[in-house]
Amino acid sequence: MKVLVTGGAGYIGSTVVRALLDQGHSAVVLDSLVTGQRKFAEGVAGVKFYHGDIADRGIVKKIFLDNPEISTVIHCAALIIVPESADHPAKYYRENVAKSVELFDVLSELGGKNLVFSSSASIYGNVEGFKVTETSPLNPSSPYARTKFMMEMVLQDFCAAYDLRGLALRYFNPIGADPQLRTGGYVKNPSHVLAKLVNAALGIEGEFKVTGVDWPTRDGSGIRDYIHIWDLARAHVKAAEAIEAGGLFDRRDGDVTSLRYQVINVGTGNGVTVRELVDGFKQVWSGEVPVSEAPARPGDVAGAFADISKAQRLLGWSPELTTAEAIKAELDWREARKGILGY
Ligand SMILES: NC(=O)c1ccc[n+]([C@@H]2O[C@H](COP(=O)([O-])OP(=O)(O)OC[C@H]3O[C@@H](n4cnc5c(N)ncnc54)[C@H](O)[C@@H]3O)[C@@H](O)[C@H]2O)c1
Numbered sequence: 001m002k003v004l005v006t007g008g009a010g011y012i013g014s015t016v017v018r019a020l021l022d023q024g025h026s027a028v029v030l031d032s033l034v035t036g037q038r039k040f041a042e043g044v045a046g047v048k049f050y051h052g053d054i055a056d057r058g059i060v061k062k063i064f065l066d067n068p069e070i071s072t073v074i075h076c077a078a079l080i081i082v083p084e085s086a087d088h089p090a091k092y093y094r095e096n097v098a099k100s101v102e103l104f105d106v107l108s109e110l111g112g113k114n115l116v117f118s119s120s121a122s123i124y125g126n127v128e129g130f131k132v133t134e135t136s137p138l139n140p141s142s143p144y145a146r147t148k149f150m151m152e153m154v155l156q157d158f159c160a161a162y163d164l165r166g167l168a169l170r171y172f173n174p175i176g177a178d179p180q181l182r183t184g185g186y187v188k189n190p191s192h193v194l195a196k197l198v199n200a201a202l203g204i205e206g207e208f209k210v211t212g213v214d215w216p217t218r219d220g221s222g223i224r225d226y227i228h229i230w231d232l233a234r235a236h237v238k239a240a241e242a243i244e245a246g247g248l249f250d251r252r253d254g255d256v257t258s259l260r261y262q263v264i265n266v267g268t269g270n271g272v273t274v275r276e277l278v279d280g281f282k283q284v285w286s287g288e289v290p291v292s293e294a295p296a297r298p299g300d301v302a303g304a305f306a307d308i309s310k311a312q313r314l315l316g317w318s319p320e321l322t323t324a325e326a327i328k329a330e331l332d333w334r335e336a337r338k339g340i341l342g343y
Contacts, residue, residue: 001025003240004063004070006054006103007077008047009036012118012174012232014183016074019233020240021046028067030054031077037186039340055099060106072114072240073107075100078147081191082122085144086299096147101154108162114243115155116236119168121225121267123149124304130223130271133307134170134263141299152263159261165249166260167239172225172267172306174232176326177333184229184333186341193274194226194330197281201289202334208289210274212296217303221274222296225267225305228321228329235266238315248314267306268319277323284327 003020007013008029014037017027021044028048029041041049048067052059054077064070078096079085085092107113123146124132125139140149155166175194177184185195189205200208213220242248249260272280278291312318337343 001072001240001244002028002067002070004028004030004067004073006030006073006075007036007118009033009038009041009049010076011183011185012171012229013074013076014040015178015229015233016076016236017041017044017047018178018180018182019230019237023237025237025240028063028070030059030063035079035187037341040183053099055102057102057106060103061110064110071112072116072243074116074118074236074240075103076118078118080144082142082144082299083191085142085147089143092143092147096144097150097154100151104154104158104164108158108164111163114165114240115167116239116243117151117155117166117168119152119170119263120145120148121170121172121265121304121306123152123170126302127304130217130302130304131307132265132304134265134310141301156261164260165243166262167243167248168261168263169235169239170263170265170306171232172227172265172304174229175226176228176230176321176329178233179230179329181329181333181336184330184337186337188343193224193277194281194327197278197289198330198334200291201281201285201287206290207292208278209292209294210278211294212300212302213293214296215302217273219273219275222300223271223273223303223305224277225270226272226277226323226326227267227319228326230329231268231319231321232266234320235311235315235317238317239264242315262314264311264314265306265308266311267308269306269308271303271305272323280323281327284324285331
C-alpha cells in the first residue's frame with residue numbers, strides 16, 4: 001500500500017510515515033515545511049517527498065498523476081498552537097479550514113479516495129468522570145479546536161455527497177518519540193506537558209508549573225490521556241489497512257454518521273493527572289526537576305481520557321506502550337535529536 005501523508009514532515013506525520021514503512025508500506029509526503037522538518041521526509045528510503053501546500057490543487061493533482069496507486073490520504077497538515085489560534089483566528093481558519101476544504105475538494109474530484117483526518121480530543125466538552133466516547137458532547141473551546149470540529153463536519157458532508165470515505169481519528173495527548181529515535185518533537189519552546197517537563201529537567205526552561213490544582217480530579221490537577229506517539233502512529237497504519245481492505249464503513253456502528261464516515265478515539269483509555277505524570281517522570285529521570293504549582297490559566301480545562309473500545313473493535317488496535325516508555329523515549333530522543341537536527 002502507498003499512502004499520502006500531508007504534514008508528513010511534522011511530529012505525528014513523520015512518525016506515522018515510519019510506522020507505515022516498518023509495516024512494508026510506502027509513503028508520499030506533502031508538506032510545506034511551515035513548521036515541519038525537511039530531514040524527517042526528504043531522502044528517507046521508501047518516501048517520496050513533495051514540498052508544497054495542501055491548498056495547491058496543482059501539486060495535489062500531480063501527486064496522484066505520479067502515484068496513481070494511492071487511494072488513502074492521511075491528513076495531518078495543520079497549525080496546532082492553541083494560544084496562537086486565539087490571537088490569530090483568521091490564520092487558523094485559513095490554514096486549517098479553508099486549505100483543508102481545497103484538499104478535500106480535489107480528493108472528491110479525483111474520486112474513490114479514503115481520507116484519515118487528524119482530529120483532536122480538544123473538541124470534547126466537560127464530561128462527568130472525564131471518560132469520553134465518540135458520542136460524548138462536543139464543545140471545542142479554542143479557535144484551534146473549532147477548526148478541527150469544523151473539518152470533521154466538512155468531511156462528514158463530503159463523504160455523504162461525494163465519492164470519498166472519511167475517518168476522523170480524535171487523538172488524545174501524544175507524547176514521546178519513535179522508539180528507534182528517527183523522529184520526535186522538534187519545537188524548541190514546546191507547549192506540550194511532557195516536553196515542558198523535560199525542558200525543566202534539562203535546565204532549558206525554568207521550573208515546571210502544574211497549572212490548575214483545584215480541578216475535581218483525584219488529586220486536583222488536570223487529567224489527560226497520554227498516548228505514546230508510536231501507538232498513535234500504529235493506529236494510523238491499522239486504519240489505512242482497514243480502510244483499504246474494505247469493511248470499516250459498511251456497517252452502522254453506534255454513532256449517527258453516514259455509512260462512509262467514522263469517528264474513532266485514539267488514546268490509551270487511562271486518565272493520568274499532571275501530578276501523576278510528574279511522579280512518573282521522576283521515576284524515569286534520575287536528576288532533579290524543579291516543579292511548582294500555579295492557578296489554572298484562562299481557557300484551561302480539567303481534561304478527559306478516551307474510551308477506546310471503538311478503536312479496538314473496528315481497527316483491531318490497542319495501545320502497547322506505557323507512559324514510562326514514552327517518557328524514556330522523549331528523554332532518549334532529546335539526545336538523538338542533537339545528531340539529527342543539531343539541537
Ligand atoms: N500534537 C498533538 O498533541 C495533537 C493532538 C491532537 C491532534 N493533533 C493534530 O495532528 C496533526 C499533526 O500534528 P503535529 O503535532 O504533528 O504538528 P506539526 O506542526 O509537527 O505537524 C504539522 C505539519 O503540517 C505541515 N503543514 C502545516 N500547514 C501546511 C499546509 N498548508 N500545507 C502543507 N503542509 C502543512 C507543517 O509543516 C508540519 O510538518 C495536526 O493536524 C494536529 O492538529 C495533534
